Amino acid sequence: MAEQTLSVSLKQVPQGRLGVWLLIVGELIIFGSLVVCYLLYRLRFPSWVEQTQHTSTFYGGLNTFVLLTSSYTIVKANDAALKKDLAKMSRYMLTTIFCGLIFLAVKSTEYAHEIGAGFTLTSPGLQATNPVGATFWSFYYIMTGLHATHVLAGMVTLFVVWLDARKGRNIHRVELGGLYWHMVDLIWIFLFPLLYIAK
Amino acid sequence: METPHSTTHAPQGFWTKYLFSTDHKTIGIQYMITGLFMAAVGGFLAYVFRYNLAFPGESIPLFGQLDAMHYNAFVTNHGMIMVLFVGMPFLVSGLGNLLIPLMIGTDDMAFPTLNMMSFWIFLVSCLVMVAAFFVPGGAFGGGWTLYPPLSASGYVNRNPAFWSTFFSATPMFILGVALEFVSMLMGGINFLVTTINKRAEGMTPFKIPLIVWFLNIATLDFMVSVGPLVAGAVMLLLDNVVGTGFYDPARGGDPVLFQHLFWFFGHPEVYVLLLPALGVMGEIIPVFSRKPLFAYRTIIYLSLIAAVLSVVVWAHHQFIAGIDPRMATFFSIGTIIISIPFAGVFLSFMATLWGGSIRFTMPMIWALGFIGLFLIGGLTGLYLGSSTFDIYAHDTYFVVAHFHYTMFPVVFFGFFSAVYFWFPKFTGKHLNHTLGMIHFWLTFIPFNVTFFVLFFNGLAGQHRRVNEYSSFSNIMKEPYITFEKISTIGAIVLMVSQFIFLYNLFISLRKGRKAEKNPWDSNTLEWQADSPPVHGNFNPYPVVYHGPYEYSHPSSEQDFVPQDNPIVLKTN
Amino acid sequence: MTIFPENISTYGQEIDRLFYTISALVAVAFVISLFVLLYPLFNNSAKRVKKATYFTGAKRKHFRWITFALVALALSDFYFLYAEHGAWVTIEQTQVKPDFHVSITGRQWNWAFTYPGLDGKLYTPDDIVINEMNSELHVPINKNIVVDLWAKDVLHSFFVPNIRLKQDCVPGRMIQRWFKLTKTGTYDIACAELCGLLHGKMRNFLVVESQEKFNGYIDSLYKKNAPALTMTNPSN
Known part of the structure; x- marks a missing residue:
């Protein structure tokens, strides 16, 4: 029977992987709701287009490149882990974490740039002239900020996994950390066009 | 047959055995005791404002005078505490932790450490909720539904000196709830993975007891519906603490958006609590009617339908909140339709009684x-x-x-x-x-x-x-x-x-x-373990041959057939 | 003892009738379910029935009874959905020709009423605003009254039990409702949505009176506000 084959094949999935997948589903629903809220507001206020002119496509694009690279390196790390090549795996994992660092550095520069131009979470200057536009920046910071927090969490997770895995312990966790990292990447793939490209 | 390894080294010290335990039974009991404590808090709040309603202006025994500010705070906290801090630990985390591993015939949850962590996060969330009563300005009093702009602007409790600081009532209320969600999400992942992955040999999907099914459907419903409220709560928190304008109409925000986000979670939450309770009935009624649960599979299908419908009926809490009247008609129809699968489940329970030998x-x-x-x-x-x-x-x-x-x-x-x-x-x-x-x-x-x-x-x-x-x-x-x-x-x-x-x-x-x-001559696996079950539950792991509700089967001499009893039942 | 407060609107009795319709359906469903629940408890106790009958309900023959019940439930559900829809359209989706137009604003913690000034139009500088706790909203009897509902600070809910009308007021938007009243008298206007500290003290009055008395009231308002009107009304 179909449901029994399904249950048997689900039972063969290692429980760690199953758990991470469920976590990813939960996270995607949270980010998905934020994106839906953003889209609802965006459709209601065509004047937000003025505000989107100020987001930096350069920094956003650079970060997209960095994250995509990191997704590639974590895949390579997992390949190496499967082949029990600890040195190579360790190298690729550290590269991934380093990519995360670059991402956060670029993000900080970008934030500094925006804050310097007067666009903050509440944008007090903008509120006086264009209160609706100020809410765009609230969305900008909440979405990218929550995402950056997830990048940081992913880096910490990968680091903890690395501490064990470089000595050959719990190598299967490399894959789990990688799954999470891909999710962080995926969310960015949605945020980038919404906030940086659609102008 | 593999033997459970953990039986051999159960933790012995007081701390590891009763407090920082990773054993699902201890954690389940911890949840229930915490729930009892919160029920006492919620009950006391109810007592105070109920007394005030009947005898307005009089001094309340054990409390004193209740003013409007505290009345609002007590009503608000009574609601949130009873739903999320009593109902959830009793029915979802408590029962889930106690029963799932035992009923599917395994030694523990899939992730015991995560399980312990989710309890401790839950405990912290309870403490945050209770502590909010003692911060300057008193507890949050904007209604358990947290509707902005009242909750977003600081003037709920008219205490401008403190509203902007983080340790005031509203942020603490939101944080307490958020931590509770985190704990429940972690627990939920554990439930689902355990049920999918750790079932005893022979326990096919339709040999799983109803309550385990219902706990998992409830968990899934919770995980799907809570995301929007988490996002909404983050925005509300920022509105309240930093002063953003997500829900401020003057800045393009929309207060009704939060209502949608809240009830998208809030309505399924009713079923998150209802389903485990129904599961309890689904275990008890067959045992004491000495009869198989009527239409076991159909009940599961009906509740799956209800779980799917439950995420599309939320706006019936907002019929007069200023939503489009045509949309209200749509949600009214949805709400009425969702009564049908639940009526089916209830009638099946009642049908189980018919022809039984009721104890x-x-x-x-x-x-x-x-x-x-x-x-x-x-x-x-x-x-x-x-x-x-x-x-x-x-x-x-x-x-x-x-x-x-x-x-x-x-x-x-x-x-x-x-x-x-x-x-x-x-x-x-x-x-x-x-x-x-x-x-x-x-x-x-x-x-x-x-x-x-x-x-x-x-x-x-x-x-x-x-x-x-x-x-x-x-x-x-x-x-x-x-x-x-x-x-x-x-x-x-x-x-x-x-x-x-x-x-x-x-x-x-x-x-x-x-x-x-x-003691009840019951079929399900938890009754085949010792009372109380040892660390590791089973030795050796049980193998499942029958469905959970084979009571008074004509081809069996006993009027019950435990799920791990290898005798062959003739079906006709 | 009557169940509902006295009805004074043209559509109020439709809501009352709907209540009795649903009550009839619910009563039948309740009695049947109670019988289904209680009968086996008396008939099938372990003392009377030593051995239970084995049936799983998986057979269609057995489940048929529940299917019947569910179909009956669905039919009665849809019957009252159909029965109620007329009233819903009347209250929420009908555009009436206004005989009198007034704007009501919920604020912490009273309802503020805005009458059109001499020009007969709302939202012009000569509007008369009454903004006090426990103030009265005067409306003429047997006239279509259209209200614009606003909220100044937080959510409020305009609730007049005797009209059977309740509508949330949301900051940032205007919601229009209407009613036509059939009985003179003074009635409560409450706020049904928690709006802060003195939510429970938010009580104003609806005064329904004949057209003559109402005209007199409006004239007295003009007189009281005359100095302000001469300054703000551009036609003077």
């Missing part, structure tokens, strides 16, 4: 009481599902009475049924039957006294969350003034009688009759 034990009486009360709760839901009648009844005491007739049986009758049923399993002692009977009748009757009269107060036009209704002299006249007093007296008796339960727990733990392995 009126304590758990059975609680289960029957649950069905009787929920019948009233469910049927009064039909009035409110009608968008037109809701124009009048919304935010009146009719709604209050209705949801107490659903939530009280679900949370408390569900919890008590479960405790009276599984107490022998987890402690090795029987609860006292006489005390149990007194407890039942002193809960059942006062509950009806408390809430039935409120239907009439609501129909008379009395609206909610008003601390001194005497100012509305046109509405608040006889007999409604007397009804308020009757309701309050009922509530006080209801709360006092819960001490009988606590006394029963205490006395039975010390001097109760010793319970054997399977």
